[in-house]
Amino acid sequence: MPVTSFDKKLLFRLLGYELDDKALESQTSKMGLSVEEQTKDELVVELPSNRPDLLGTVGFARMLKNFMHRSKKYVYKLSSQEPIMDIIVGAKVKKVRPAISGLVVNDVKFDDASLKDVINFTEKLCDTYGRKRMKISIGMHNLEVIKAPLHYDVYGDEEFVPLNGSKSMKYSTIVAEHDKGLAYGHITRSKTKTGHVALKDEQGTLALIPIINSERTKVTTGTRNLFIDVTGTSDYAVGKTADILASLFLDLGCAVKPVTIVNGEKRSIVPEMESARIEVPVFEAEREIGVAIGYTNVLSLVNKMGYEGVTVGESARVNVPAYRADVLNEQDVIEDIAIAYGYDYIRPLLITATQQGGLERSTLLNKKASHAMAGLGFIEMLNSFLTNEKANFDDMRLQRPDSYVKVKNSVTVSLTMMRTWLIPSLLKNISLSKNDRMPQRIFEVDLAFNLWGDVVSEAYHLAAVETGPKANFNDIKASFNSLNTLLDSDLEIQAADNPSFIEGRCARITLGGKTLGFMGEIHPEVLSKFGIEEPTIALEIDLAGLQA
Amino acid sequence: MHKYEAAVLGVLKDGKSLTLDQLAERSGLKRDALLWAIESLSPQGLIKVTKAETESAELSEEAKGYAKNSLPEQALLDRLGKGTIKIAALKDEREMIGLQWLKRKGYAVIKDGVLELAPAGAKALGAGVPEDRILKELAADPGAFRKVSSGNKNSVEELVKRGLILVKKTSAVESLAITKEGMSAAAAGREEGDVIDALDKSMIARGTWQGRRFKKYDVNVPVEAADAGRLHPLRGLINEIKDIYTDLGFREMSGPIIEPAFWSFDSLFVPQDHPARTVMDTFYLSNPANLSVDKAEMRKVKKAHEKAYHEKWSEAVASQSILRTHGTSVSARYLSQITNELTANKNAYQLPVKLFGISRVFRNENIDFKHLENFYQMDGIIIGHRLTLSNLFDMLIRVYDSLGLKVRFVPAYFPFVEPGVEIQAEKDGKTLELGGAGMIRREIVGAQRRKLTVLAWGCGIERILLLRDKSLAGIPELYNNSVGWARKRPLV
Numbered sequence A: 001m002p003v004t005s006f007d008k009k010l011l012f013r014l015l016g017y018e019l020d021d022k023a024l025e026s027q028t029s030k031m032g033l034s035v036e037e038q039t040k041d042e043l044v045v046e047l048p049s050n051r052p053d054l055l056g057t058v059g060f061a062r063m064l065k066n067f068m069h070r071s072k073k074y075v076y077k078l079s080s081q082e083p084i085m086d087i088i089v090g091a092k093v094k095k096v097r098p099a100i101s102g103l104v105v106n107d108v109k110f111d112d113a114s115l116k117d118v119i120n121f122t123e124k125l126c127d128t129y130g131r132k133r134m135k136i137s138i139g140m141h142n143l144e145v146i147k148a149p150l151h152y153d154v155y156g157d158e159e160f161v162p163l164n165g166s167k168s169m170k171y172s173t174i175v176a177e178h179d180k181g182l183a184y185g186h187i188t189r190s191k192t193k194t195g196h197v198a199l200k201d202e203q204g205t206l207a208l209i210p211i212i213n214s215e216r217t218k219v220t221t222g223t224r225n226l227f228i229d230v231t232g233t234s235d236y237a238v239g240k241t242a243d244i245l246a247s248l249f250l251d252l253g254c255a256v257k258p259v260t261i262v263n264g265e266k267r268s269i270v271p272e273m274e275s276a277r278i279e280v281p282v283f284e285a286e287r288e289i290g291v292a293i294g295y296t297n298v299l300s301l302v303n304k305m306g307y308e309g310v311t312v313g314e315s316a317r318v319n320v321p322a323y324r325a326d327v328l329n330e331q332d333v334i335e336d337i338a339i340a341y342g343y344d345y346i347r348p349l350l351i352t353a354t355q356q357g358g359l360e361r362s363t364l365l366n367k368k369a370s371h372a373m374a375g376l377g378f379i380e381m382l383n384s385f386l387t388n389e390k391a392n393f394d395d396m397r398l399q400r401p402d403s404y405v406k407v408k409n410s411v412t413v414s415l416t417m418m419r420t421w422l423i424p425s426l427l428k429n430i431s432l433s434k435n436d437r438m439p440q441r442i443f444e445v446d447l448a449f450n451l452w453g454d455v456v457s458e459a460y461h462l463a464a465v466e467t468g469p470k471a472n473f474n475d476i477k478a479s480f481n482s483l484n485t486l487l488d489s490d491l492e493i494q495a496a497d498n499p500s501f502i503e504g505r506c507a508r509i510t511l512g513g514k515t516l517g518f519m520g521e522i523h524p525e526v527l528s529k530f531g532i533e534e535p536t537i538a539l540e541i542d543l544a545g546l547q548a
Numbered sequence B: 001m002h003k004y005e006a007a008v009l010g011v012l013k014d015g016k017s018l019t020l021d022q023l024a025e026r027s028g029l030k031r032d033a034l035l036w037a038i039e040s041l042s043p044q045g046l047i048k049v050t051k052a053e054t055e056s057a058e059l060s061e062e063a064k065g066y067a068k069n070s071l072p073e074q075a076l077l078d079r080l081g082k083g084t085i086k087i088a089a090l091k092d093e094r095e096m097i098g099l100q101w102l103k104r105k106g107y108a109v110i111k112d113g114v115l116e117l118a119p120a121g122a123k124a125l126g127a128g129v130p131e132d133r134i135l136k137e138l139a140a141d142p143g144a145f146r147k148v149s150s151g152n153k154n155s156v157e158e159l160v161k162r163g164l165i166l167v168k169k170t171s172a173v174e175s176l177a178i179t180k181e182g183m184s185a186a187a188a189g190r191e192e193g194d195v196i197d198a199l200d201k202s203m204i205a206r207g208t209w210q211g212r213r214f215k216k217y218d219v220n221v222p223v224e225a226a227d228a229g230r231l232h233p234l235r236g237l238i239n240e241i242k243d244i245y246t247d248l249g250f251r252e253m254s255g256p257i258i259e260p261a262f263w264s265f266d267s268l269f270v271p272q273d274h275p276a277r278t279v280m281d282t283f284y285l286s287n288p289a290n291l292s293v294d295k296a297e298m299r300k301v302k303k304a305h306e307k308a309y310h311e312k313w314s315e316a317v318a319s320q321s322i323l324r325t326h327g328t329s330v331s332a333r334y335l336s337q338i339t340n341e342l343t344a345n346k347n348a349y350q351l352p353v354k355l356f357g358i359s360r361v362f363r364n365e366n367i368d369f370k371h372l373e374n375f376y377q378m379d380g381i382i383i384g385h386r387l388t389l390s391n392l393f394d395m396l397i398r399v400y401d402s403l404g405l406k407v408r409f410v411p412a413y414f415p416f417v418e419p420g421v422e423i424q425a426e427k428d429g430k431t432l433e434l435g436g437a438g439m440i441r442r443e444i445v446g447a448q449r450r451k452l453t454v455l456a457w458g459c460g461i462e463r464i465l466l467l468r469d470k471s472l473a474g475i476p477e478l479y480n481n482s483v484g485w486a487r488k489r490p491l492v
Helices: A008-014 A021-031 A056-069 A113-128 A171-177 A179-184 A233-251 A283-289 A295-306 A329-341 A361-375 A421-433 A472-487 A524-528 A545-546 B001-014 B020-027 B031-041 B061-067 B071-082 B093-104 B119-127 B130-140 B144-151 B153-161 B180-188 B201-206 B232-248 B295-309 B315-319 B330-345 B389-402 B442-446 B462-466 B483-488
Strands: A003-007 A033-038 A042-046 A086-089 A099-106 A136-142 A150-155 A196-202 A204-208 A226-232 A255-257 A261-264 A266-270 A276-281 A310-312 A316-321 A442-453 A455-467 A492-493 A503-511 A514-521 A537-541 B048-060 B108-111 B115-118 B167-178 B257-260 B285-287 B322-323 B352-361 B374-384 B407-410 B417-427 B430-440 B454-461
Touching: A003 A008, A003 A056, A003 A113, A003 B144, A008 A056, A008 A113, A008 A150, A021 A033, A021 A042, A021 A056, A056 A113, A056 A233, A056 A295, A086 A099, A099 A233, A099 A266, A099 B020, A113 A136, A136 A150, A136 A204, A150 A226, A171 A196, A171 A524, A171 B071, A179 B407, A196 A255, A226 A233, A233 A255, A255 A537, A266 B462, A276 A283, A276 A329, A276 B020, A283 A329, A283 B389, A283 B430, A295 A310, A295 A316, A316 B031, A316 B322, A329 B201, A329 B407, A329 B417, A361 A455, A361 A472, A361 A545, A361 B201, A421 A442, A421 A455, A442 B483, A455 A472, A455 A503, A455 A545, A472 A503, A492 B352, A503 A537, A514 A545, A524 B295, A537 B167, B001 B020, B001 B031, B001 B048, B001 B180, B020 B031, B031 B048, B048 B061, B048 B130, B048 B144, B061 B130, B061 B430, B071 B093, B071 B108, B071 B115, B071 B119, B071 B130, B093 B108, B108 B430, B115 B119, B130 B144, B130 B153, B144 B153, B144 B315, B144 B352, B153 B167, B167 B180, B232 B352, B232 B374, B232 B389, B295 B315, B295 B442, B330 B352, B330 B454, B374 B389, B389 B407, B389 B417, B389 B430, B417 B454, B430 B442, B442 B454
Parallel strands: A086 A150, A086 A261
Antiparallel strands: A003 A042, A033 A042, A099 A226, A099 A255, A136 A226, A150 A196, A196 A204, A261 A266, A276 A316, A310 A316, A442 A455, A455 A537, A492 A503, A503 A514, A514 A537, B048 B167, B108 B115, B257 B322, B352 B374, B374 B454, B407 B417, B417 B430, B430 B454
């Protein structure tokens, strides 16, 4: 989940009053956000990934103000409905990055702190909610130098001066060499081999999307009027982002005006600033949370969370502010009501209906097998299920089979497959125990993974290993005999060959003719591979087969 | 004579003097048997034991602190090297100690309330104060006492007087040889008629022990611990947790580790572009690359996702096979099955149904001493009519109470629950995040959404073990076992 730091000075300016550290932290956690750190100047907060509107100080201040009943601003509307300019969407961009929105902001009064905060906010939003600009990217421009209409399309290799650059560069050069090009050039490259997505006005390029803006339209603390573009792959997310930005500038006291997106014949005015209406039956909220709330209280609680609300019949009807991207239905509103009510005040309530508890059959057998092994003097080990071909097959003198469960993308190079049996894991434990007292007896009861055709089998195995100067076949057979009695099973053994074991000192373990495992003396070549110095004996049984 | 004693004398009777190791090897006796025999033979004058003394230094807590940084006089000397110091500026206790020793050693002098370097101090500035150097060497290797102390007798004495080190003398057996008396005892090989060495069956049966003396054991002779068979400490905790849940009337559930992404993510309303699904976080499989999912389940989930997230939902993405990232995938399977059965027959279950699972889960981590690719989670799910958040809190309090932890709840976001809860505990002044919980989203409950409410939680468990056994350094230690490690773990 994203972690963001808020500028406390700016926060208090927006709130209109100051809070001491303790009060700020306590209010923040009451709203359901966890404070990671607080300094004199900063409040670092972990945010839920579904609240892009909170990624900047302005959005956080808005929430805090409502929560503390210091504001009654629930509805966000544009300053005028008259679109300022047209953005004409070309045909070619629809397959590459189809969604675009925009807005115009007048009467901007940036100082260093608010400009920095807004820029941090857009970057954080593009990084998290925008999936590193793949889904959403945002560009802020100085409106006064723009000559409308704007054109949004896929273009050939044109050139312009990129932001903070001094000379004109070709699109292709920016993609190949500029650090932003290297970071974000791949996003459109995967959908158009040679073209470049750009936003242009009558005078040339405003932005190479989603990579970098132009130096010409750069925003500074002196900029009074802004144009902001939002582009991406999802109409919904792009639309919500424009709504969030519009709300943000409205809170900063600016005038926010729409633009027209021209898509062939279709003309739409954005940002939409649509406010969804949801009815929450009060009894339903009470029933889900498990507390009595009442009709009057419920409105105060939804207000606290930033919703406008009225009671209609037995329900609270709320307007979801346009900047909320996460409210899908009444359940989301009920959660907000619960947060406003305070989790600390919800009294725990016992479920009185009873049910007979019980364990899985496999658990019962595993427990029995483990207790038997512990009683025989073996120590239980717990090992990773992931391994590699060398340890699981090669070092055990086994041919690699055609099919077994393979991992595609492990960041740890030694983890490439799921283990097919347990003895190699236990041999590794022994190899880590060279300095420990002999003899050593260990066991494991856990899963082994096999692939029969395209059917995955996850089966519990029991494996045991004993090492020491005097370990021999009869010792493991003695343990096996005892286990057979304790588990009340009818396992049988026959002489067998298995490359992991010494020839003539290995037996197959069967049940009704079906092979369930092996036991014997581990082959010295295997011992050398694992760096084990003493004779070692082992057994492994498929417990699932025992239960079947 | 006891057979161990006879064995020792038997080996020594050729008159050669042996070390303890040689004697152990030739007699074939275990260490504790051998030591017992020596302790018994030596006072009888049958063997002669030559002991060698070794010395080692033990550092006081104060000295350990100094060894990490430096002795107070060294610290002050270093400061003097950069310029004189006003005495009035020296305040804390450590500085005062430093001042006294600098003066006593003649490294510095006070003139007009100012501390200045003396010629000896200037010399020491280059080489370092010898006591400081010795302390550091001893801290690095306490066994090197003899080497370190030779030629530094005065310094060592000073450190001892200052209470910074304690010199310990231990004596160990250097060699063993037989005596004349031993020779004849070995030759006679007699058993003393009036002293019983080992009680045996016939003595008990015939009562021949009566009127005789039992040879005494020295109870202080060191004996190695017996090797115990046992369960792994984490298994012990897992069994304990399973008992807690069954006591609370929960039935155990279990499910596959190798899953289509569908059960770990899509069925739980995690959007297909969620960061947790990237290859950096989740293990994907190349064989089998895909696993099939029931078509009807797919249809339900597709509809819910596309409505909520306004994005195309892909069956191919949901079919990719992965190692489950949380135990909630098991809850999702049970929830789906139970709601389907309830739809077919509303009396299929007596509600509420309470289920729990302990699941090993996987994250694509780079393994080091702090990170591991797998860990355990305990998941719970309660399916019933009119269940509430207050019911959820109550159940979680009961579970954690049984585990010895007092919990509280704060709001949190997880895609599959609404309201969402984080379970926290205070321990040693720190807030522990124990896990997530909430009421399963109606979109996931599906056709039964108007009738059923579903409470769910998923929590890591290894942390609980780390709280109980403070000697554990971290979670990876639990999965990287040596025999010696396992032998030393208490049952917690």
